[in-house]
Amino acid sequence: MPFFSIVIPTYNRAHLIVPTIQSVLAQDFPDFEILIIDDGSTDDTEEVIETVFGHHEKIYYIRKKNEERSIARNTGFHLAKGEYVVFFDSDDLLLPHYLTTLYEAIEKYPECNFFATKYQIATDGEVAMNEIKDLAEGFYDYRLLLKGSILGTMVCVKRQIPNFCPFPPEFNMCEDWIFNMLNLRENKIYLIDKVGITIVNHNTRSMANNQKAIEGRLKAMQFIKEKISFLPQEAKELTGYSYYFCATHSYIEGKRKQALIFWFKTIKNLGIQTSTILLFIKILIGKKLINKVRKR
Known part of the structure; x- marks a missing residue:
């Protein structure tokens, strides 16, 4: 049984996913598996992964019908065998020490169910931090997220925890915000003061569509208000x-x-x-x- 399962949902990201997978394989912590959940891609994602990584023992490619990324992430979570599940996007990059950083925090706080590192954002080769950089290392709950999805989907979750809330299948915009809000109502997340992820900013990210982003945020806000007092x-x-x-x-x-x-x-x-x-x-x-x- 691996210690970490890295769940990577993807859809038509054949042109982006190879560096993402390579960044996971380059981890200095060796005990992990990679679950690539192909949500019904219509490009050559399957062929690219088979050509580049087809015989790699750590990689499991699962193709399913298109049901959007929330269901794809939930599928990966249910198929995962690791003690901890890391949700990761198919267009971003892990820094080599990411899993080691998580493992050290887990060893220090085994009672905690959620962990995250800080992240940086790369745009046209320029790397910058976001507002998360000023947060002190330590435990946080849902109140950290009242302003919005500061954590994104880049969280590590203990696979077997009570009252776990999966990604909301009816949402594929701001679903990370809902997921973290609902789970951190009953749990705390340990934020590690170390950058472990590079988010690659490009014009095909979902938030690049401003009107879609607005509609998704308003629907998510209403949903969260209905679920949490x-x-x-x-x-x-x-x-x-x-x-x-x-x-x-x-x-x-x-x-x-x-x-x-x-x-x-x-x-x-x-x-x-x-x-x-x-x-x-x-x-x-x-x-x-x-x-x-x-x-x-």
């Missing part, structure tokens, strides 16, 4: 930052009227803050003009 201030924070997210994506797309509507809903819940003032100024000026000024 929040204190009044927690509910305001959850709602306010969801509208802030929507206002930001509206601004990025150049939809000023839509952005202002979401902005007013933001301040109704969060009040006037430096971040909301700056967003208001950006909305009024417009993204095109800001970009022109930056290019000068």
Whole structure:
């Protein structure tokens, strides 16, 4: 039985998945299996994986009908044999020490059911950190996620835990936020102050579609509110930052009227803050003009 099972759902990512798998195989912790859950790809994903990794003993390729990524992740979780399951995306990269870093934390806190490292974001060869970089190492619960999906799907889960909530099959946008919110209501996650993952930013990621991202965030917010009872201030924070997210994506797309509507809903819940003032100024000026000024 391997210690880790790495579950990688994929759909039409033949052009991206090879470096992802190679980054897992390059781990300095050897005790793992890789489960590639092909969610009915119509490109040459199967041929690419067979050609490059066909005889690798650690890799298991499972092809299924297209049911979207939440069900693909759940399928991988049910097929996993490892003591711990790592959810990973088919377009990102693990740093070589990632599994060792997790293992050391698990050995230190065996009572904990969820673990995560920090991550960096690579865009056109430039690597940067996100807001997670300033968080102290330690235990966190659902309150960490009131602003949004700061952890993403890059979490490590003990395979056999009570009251485990799988990925919501009806959601394929913000499903990571829902998954973490529901599970961290009853559990805590240990965040390790070490970067273990590189998220590769590209224009085919789901969040690149701004209107789809807005629709998904609003539906996820409503779903979470129906599933979890929040204190009044927690509910305001959850709602306010969801509208802030929507206002930001509206601004990025150049939809000023839509952005202002979401902005007013933001301040109704969060009040006037430096971040909301700056967003208001950006909305009024417009993204095109800001970009022109930056290019000068």
